[in-house]
Amino acid sequence: MSTSSPSPSPPTIPRRTKPAISIVTSASLKKDRRRSNRVSPFQPSVIVNGIATASKPHPKSQNTNGLSGSDCQSQSIKLSESTALDLNIPSPKRRKELHSGSSVPQYEYYSLSFTESSNAAESSTRKNRTQRCAAILESDVTLCKLIGEQSDRDDEHGVTLTGREQGHTPYSYAIDTARNLDGEFGMVAQTFIPQGGVILVERPVIVVPTDMEVDASVVGLDEAESQSDLYEALFSRLDSQVRKEVLALKDCSASPNALTTRGIFNTNALDVRLEVNNRQKFQERKYKALFLKTSRCNHSCGPNAVWRFDRSSFTSTLSAVRAIHSGEEITISYINPFLPRHTRRTQLQSKWNFVCHCTHCDAPWTFPGAIAQSDKARNELSTFFKKLPDWEQWCLDKNNEQSMIETHLRAMQMREKEGLEGFQDGNGPEIVAYMKHIDALVMCYGALADVQGFMKWVRKAREVKLAQGPDNALHVKVLDLWLKEPRKFYVWGWKRL
Numbered sequence: 001m002s003t004s005s006p007s008p009s010p011p012t013i014p015r016r017t018k019p020a021i022s023i024v025t026s027a028s029l030k031k032d033r034r035r036s037n038r039v040s041p042f043q044p045s046v047i048v049n050g051i052a053t054a055s056k057p058h059p060k061s062q063n064t065n066g067l068s069g070s071d072c073q074s075q076s077i078k079l080s081e082s083t084a085l086d087l088n089i090p091s092p093k094r095r096k097e098l099h100s101g102s103s104v105p106q107y108e109y110y111s112l113s114f115t116e117s118s119n120a121a122e123s124s125t126r127k128n129r130t131q132r133c134a135a136i137l138e139s140d141v142t143l144c145k146l147i148g149e150q151s152d153r154d155d156e157h158g159v160t161l162t163g164r165e166q167g168h169t170p171y172s173y174a175i176d177t178a179r180n181l182d183g184e185f186g187m188v189a190q191t192f193i194p195q196g197g198v199i200l201v202e203r204p205v206i207v208v209p210t211d212m213e214v215d216a217s218v219v220g221l222d223e224a225e226s227q228s229d230l231y232e233a234l235f236s237r238l239d240s241q242v243r244k245e246v247l248a249l250k251d252c253s254a255s256p257n258a259l260t261t262r263g264i265f266n267t268n269a270l271d272v273r274l275e276v277n278n279r280q281k282f283q284e285r286k287y288k289a290l291f292l293k294t295s296r297c298n299h300s301c302g303p304n305a306v307w308r309f310d311r312s313s314f315t316s317t318l319s320a321v322r323a324i325h326s327g328e329e330i331t332i333s334y335i336n337p338f339l340p341r342h343t344r345r346t347q348l349q350s351k352w353n354f355v356c357h358c359t360h361c362d363a364p365w366t367f368p369g370a371i372a373q374s375d376k377a378r379n380e381l382s383t384f385f386k387k388l389p390d391w392e393q394w395c396l397d398k399n400n401e402q403s404m405i406e407t408h409l410r411a412m413q414m415r416e417k418e419g420l421e422g423f424q425d426g427n428g429p430e431i432v433a434y435m436k437h438i439d440a441l442v443m444c445y446g447a448l449a450d451v452q453g454f455m456k457w458v459r460k461a462r463e464v465k466l467a468q469g470p471d472n473a474l475h476v477k478v479l480d481l482w483l484k485e486p487r488k489f490y491v492w493g494w495k496r497l
């Protein structure tokens with residue numbers, strides 16, 4: 001047994017991206033905006049409009065680490081091709097002075113603000129909305145990468161996108177928050193959401209380092225604030241409406257009358273990773289980020305959605321890992337779902353203070369050994385791709401035509417039963433887990449020159465890719481090409497050679 005090579009995934013579509021790390025000034029941003037006014041691939045119902053205004057230093061952050069206003073530079077950081085983020089950061093010279101010779105991470109208070117407009121494609125009146133995020137970040141954090149223009153051509157397959165295809169309708173699925181019988185809120189689909197569909201994209205309202213041992217005074221909060229809980233200080237920096245919404249979130253550590261800002265944050269914040277430029281070496285650092293809407297998602301050990309944080313756009317995207325029907329609750333997993341049931345429930349109880357009532361935990365365990373069977377299946381799935389037989393070896397083997405196909409079909413069935421379409425291994429959720437099987441089946445049937453099987457799985461791949469949004473427009477076109485001319489598939493008939 002060895003890991004598969006080449007990867008069973010169809011080739012990734014090459015992009016002409018230029019992923020440079022960049023801090024740009026307002027002037028260069030304006031110039032850049034003129035060049036590109038494409039729809040951001042990261043937004044479903046909200047199209048981000050790149051309005052970059054040099055922000056005045058936050059009155060309170062002028063004293064950040066003893067900085068005076070003149071030490072602060074107001075800069076705009078370009079997040080994606082059409083999104084701007086304004087923040088106050090110390091000038092490079094002052095940062096050098098502050099951090100010279102220190103290997104201890106230095107944190108500062110940042111007030112990030114995002115300016116977005118509602119869907120301008122449909123409405124002539126753009127409503128700008130500014131969202132603020134109170135963040136404590138390592139001073140050398142890289143908040144974003146400059147995303148280059150998305151390619152509209154795939155030269156390898158001779159496919160080009162037309163203007164209309166580049167535009168693609170932004171996705172927008174109606175969702176709502178509703179209370180269940182226990183008085184708990186949850187997120188509910190108001191419409192059918194296809195597998196792969198993007199449910200929600202949102203930016204955090206509070207970000208802090210995971211192991212926050214930071215004295216409020218060192219991050220530029222004022223004296224009164226430094227005496228109080230750091231979370232209180234951060235919450236107090238939010239816009240009043242947002243603060244109200246954050247304070248209405250669940251605190252699992254307390255009774256409803258004794259909520260604490262720390263408790264609310266710890267109940268709802270998600271783990272994200274940011275990058276720090278440490279002497280020209282980029283290192284990942286763990287942070288926790290609070291997202292208002294995603295916070296309402298309850299846990300399931302077989303969730304129908306996964307969330308992913310994208311550093312380059314500073315957004316979290318919630319996607320459906322299987323079709324979700326109108327009225328169905330949208331759930332995510334708070335923990336590694338490959339763990340055995342008992343461990344999962346212990347972790348959920350100790351960190352979130354609840355006994356899991358998801359359908360997988362509460363399922364009628366009708367026969368003896370059902371729990372052990374589920375635990376075994378989860379364990380097997382957690383290492384499935386690592387233990388997968390080599391695809392090329394399978395191709396070279398003139399027997400065992402169906403073995404690779406059967407392996408994937410069986411794993412897909414297990415995934416569906418356990419509700420683990422969105423997990424590849426214990427390293428975090430990703431919609432691609434299920435897609436990897438689909439891609440592999442496309443490869444297998446293509447190598448067998450089996451037109452019917454090939455078309456079936458290319459159609460399925462196309463369906464999911466389409467639901468995943470405009471970012472996949474080129475990929476969809478390549479799949480269309482293969483549907484039209486299967487023989488153009490790049491490993492067509494390999495197993496028959």
Ligand SMILES: C[S@@+](CC[C@H](N)C(=O)[O-])C[C@H]1O[C@@H](n2cnc3c(N)ncnc32)[C@H](O)[C@@H]1O
Pocket residue numbers: 183184185186249250252267268295296297298299300352353354355356357358
């Ligand atoms: C991040 S909040 C989720 C939203 C929350 N239900 C609300 O009302 O805002 C986490 C809390 O929701 C509840 N919860 C989440 N998933 C649950 C589940 N599977 N079974 C029971 N309670 C759950 C627990 O009280 C947990 O501490």
